[in-house]
Amino acid sequence: MLKPLKNKRPLLILSSLALLGSISTVALTPKVLEWFETRQQAKIETALEEDINQPSLVLTLAEVPEKQRREQLEAIAASKNLSLERSRARYLLASDLLKEYEGGPALRQLERLEKEYPPMKPYILLKRGRGYELSNETDLAQATWKELIETYPDSLASAKALYKLGNYDPSYWDQGIERFPQHPNIQAVIRQRLKENPKQPQLLLLLAKYAANDPQSNPIRDRLVNQYAAQLTPEDWQIIADGYWIVNDYYKAAIAYQKAPKTPQNYYRIARGQQLQPRGNNRETVIAAYRQLMFGFPEAEETALALKRLAQLSPPQTAITYLDEIIKKFPEQAPDALLEKAKLLDKLNGGAEAAAVRQNLLSEYANSDATAKYRWQMAQQAAEKGDALEAWTWAQPITTNNSDSSIAPKAGFWVGKWAQKLGRIQDSQSAFQHVVARHPQSYYAWRSAVQLGWNVGNFNNIRQMLPQVNKPTSRPLPPAGSPMFKELYRLGEDQDAITLFQAEIGYKPTLTVNEGFTDALLKLVQGKNLQGINQVWFLQKKDDPEQQKEWQELRKTDKYWQTLFPFPFYDPITEWSDRRKLNPLLVTSLMRQESRFEPEIKSPVGATGLMQVMPATGEWVANKISLEDYSLTDPDDNINLGTWYLNYTHSKYSNNSLLAIASYNAGPGNVSKWVRRYQVSDPDLFVEKIPFRETKGYVETVFGNYWNYLRIYNPEISQLLERYNK
Template identity: 40%
Template sequence: MSAPSSPSTSQTRPPARSLWRRRRTWFLVGGGGLGAAAVVVLLGIWWRSPTPEAAIALRQSDFAELRWQSRFAMDAATRQRARFLYALAIAPDQPQAALQALQGLERSYPLLGPYILKLRAQVQTQLGQDPRETWRQLLNTYPESPVQAEAVLALGQWDLAPATIQRWPRYPASNELARQLAKRQPAEAKRWLLQIAQFGRYRFDIDAVLSELQALPNLTARDRQQIADAYWQRDDYATAADLYARSPQTDETLYRQARSLDLTSQPEVARTLYQQLLQRFPQSPERERALVHLVRLDPANRDRYLQLLERQFALSLPEALGLAAATEPRYRPILLQRFPASPEAAALRWQQAWQQAEAGNLPQAIALVTQTRDRSPTIEAAAQAGFWLGRWQTQLGQTDAAQAAWQWVLQQHPDSYYAWRSAAALGWPVGDFSQVQAQQPAWPQAQSPQALPAGSAVLKELYALGQTEDAWRLWQQEGPSRDPSPSDRFISALLEASISRYDRAASLLKGLPIDSPLRQRSDFVSTLYPVVFKEEITAATQRDRLNPLLVLGLIRQESRFLPGATSVVGARGLMQLMPETAAEVAAELGLQQYDLGDPQTNIQLGSRYLRNVLDYWREDSLFAIASYNAGPGNVENWVRRFGRRDRDRWLEQIPFPETRDYVEKVLSNYWNYLRQSDRSLEQRLQQLDR
């Protein structure tokens, strides 16, 4: 359990604020001079509503305030919460006092009864006392709580383990029970390891579990499907394809085998399997995706696939037409005429607009991007269209229209890369490609937590009190296993971020509908763009004269803040350094021994490499970031081909889509961190909405 920081001796006295409360209380009530009005004021000072918001406020109290509230708060809810938080705060240094604070609390605070007993057992263990009676009390008193799995594990009651696992299969302690049973009962190892493969895919040892499973003899086809599903969920498509080939041939397994081969550069085999799916499963919903992929992989039969999509899965027809139009011009007018508001039509119009602009026909280019902006205002391509609309209008001397175009981008797509470029074009103090390094913005301020938008009362209470690890464990069991709602996705993201799984959190938030009100919450932004490794980044950026928010944005793109991240080509750590690059920079810094898995060291090396490419490109962040991804040699070649006079135009011409996307995302990250840092930017954005 997480806890408030442990107090020093000087913190054991109530703060002056609390003493004033007590003195004022006796003065007002005891003196009797103010009568009923004084009582009303007193209640307003003392009373805390038993809401999640009140719990959030309480958890930010200091040690002495918690102790005071645990004894003298007017309402029982505040006293109970304060006792729990107070016990957590003092447990590391004063376990005996913590044990006294917890005594009997489960009876007056039944909502968190199992967690109070769990904490009591942990403190007893810390004191060298026997906690078994407390764990048994938890088992007997709270049969409806999944925390029972932790009690069974702590007691080693293996006879209860199978029933516990069956009842709460997704609870983390249940999967740890399964792991232990696999070791204790080798004959039943397959059963328990399959349990983990299905329900414990979040475990850090899941790769080892899956490897053990594959090494077992006598695996059935159904077993292999379960293992394949786990690899599919982990994006290990090569292994998944092999296992799906030896699984029961359902429509789902056939599609996943085909798609896995498709994603691992085996298009011919994938095409054959997609075609088999169409023949063998004529009513399957998997046909929809198979048909879309076949439009790309089997051009000779495109018209037939498109006709089938139009009859059976019309919603996917624009995507399929976009794939066809990429290589066959005859499909382009069909796409533009029938689906003018689709993202695929917007992408095609952008290509046409760029060609017109390069040919000097700016009015036609403007007409094309205006169509995208007006017909598809919510898609990502509209931000690009809006920015270039302003650029081309400026070239024609249409200054007022250009200003309006850039303001529209900031209003409609404030999180985008093109919002940053629009802000710079409007003269906002956000830096330009050559000015980013000259800025030294403050670190974003931590945002106050907010209550969860949904979930059980226990989940909301745990989260509000800052017990995020327990909340995450409960959500694994309580949350939906399939088809999550927007609120479910949002809760999952908050809880994943709370245990430092920022990659998973970002992926979940990306799936929220663009018009979801959850996007307006302050914790949406702080979860999507977390501020972490602040000390390590500050030390490295001060030494190498770097903008810390740019480094933060680069880390977010490179590794999603996962210290152990390793790419398919071998890049390692937070800033994804290749071993040979790291060795060169380490030698420059005089480091003979270093560990790329250590965040401080990795950020130190990555920051120095970024400084080196910035020096090479004379502080130009655009060329430096592109070099960080594609290498200075490629960037030099592109500068020779496209020039360096117009940076925006240069970026659009980068021939590597991955590098172009990378640069835009790093600078988009920087922009969103800058918005958190400089609140005046948010005020400007709000003024635009008026």
């Protein structure tokens, strides 16, 4: 008969508790506890890597004010279960408490946290040191920061530890300058030292290199050029020139590039920088600079662009020789050169030769953007004459041969409209379906969806619609940066995230697509909406094939479109839209076009704030609604006044949003003239006839914005589009 094992019961209890994920540490030996902690760390690391899209209550609290989220975080942090959620809650609680100078309670949240939250160990040590500092235990604070530096010598968190230690012993700042000049905290030390002793060119160079985008860096570059030019190496001049170029100080960049290493890009920028000089640019000097590139690097890609610039600067006959050089040596640039050559031949009365060049363009470069432009030009001419068949014939190949062209969405839509006019209903439906499927982000996708009968609103009923909006509940995972940075950003630890990412980028004159997008995310959380949105938009301008591929992949994601079409000021927009009985997405779309959500932005003519209200208009509206004390830069006041005026423009035109939006831009008087002059029964033709180029673009952009907000955030429309894109 077997005797029962004495230790059997505790082992069974331990096993059961482990399965429940709730182990009492009192009953565990150190060895078992270490095994369990290692296992839990592995689980958390796996969760961070593989389950990034799993629901997280903590991440939904990232942008909730600290006091409002305290109770929920405390409840999650008090859980007995080791989990990523509990770790995140404890970290956020500690961070919130430190901001309130509550060192002791923060230390309790941070106790042993590095054991269960591995990706954040360096920052946990940083915050623990701060907790000790606030508790007046400065020896423990310094010891903790020294532990961080010794344990993670290469981590950028160590730069901040060195910065903190420097407050007690300035020799640590020397280490920081030597090891981490790219870190913003260390750059603050450098600036202070330069303030105390300006004659330190090596420190100036560090700022010129690692703080190139900082608004304070141009004076730094100026000092290097004016006071230390003789000491600078070609590599130093490259850093200075790149910095000037980054901040659009092109002429100074051109002068600096003359002393930098001789590369095709530098030669091009020497010429282009001088050409962009607003006053006093010497045309012959610019031409000579472009020609120097042409002869020095005849095969370089920059030379193709230089030849194009030379053609623009030269009389027609000389320009044609430069264009011929492009056609001969640079096949990818040849279509645009052919199209430009044909225009010049027209000026020189070479009609037959120009026709031959255009025929060559059509036959040899059918898939090029230049061919699409030419086809569309001919289609428009035919449409002006009322020949729908000829217009359709010219435009239809664009939809298949040039589907990536910027003209393709518009061409596809009008192919459908012209097919309707010709009675070819099936062809028209196919064309509209093609635009929706192939160009879902375009204004013409909305116009096509209207033609297909989708419930997306039309010009005559869009103001009354109240579309369902499903906003993301947590921040997206940035595509660039370290795991530690990504976690800080998603937690809403913005200052730490921004500082860390800036340090991780270091000296990079040009960011990759993913880095640029990540930087744009950070701009949005800082309220720099204009910069952030525009930065995402210009990601498509990358010339490098690998970067183009990276952009194509990024734009397939929801986060790309949600960042390009964000929802700042969502609550006041919905509140005032509801009061004015306006579609909130229409108001958001107009605001995005007017100000890119910048509350204090002012136009050259004085239009101010989120909805760009003119002071006289604001005063007139304020009198109408008895608003005595207001500010056009106050978001709530601006939206109040702007939505009243948008409602007013709607009332002037029987709630026709096309005319109301056009009137918001051009004024009711101009729109009334256009209504009398042009055919309003076909709104698409009316938009084409708007004589003010700015207003025509404004109308298309505002309603294009509306369509994008609808397709991104409205579940019904996004599901419809998914079916079309399969």
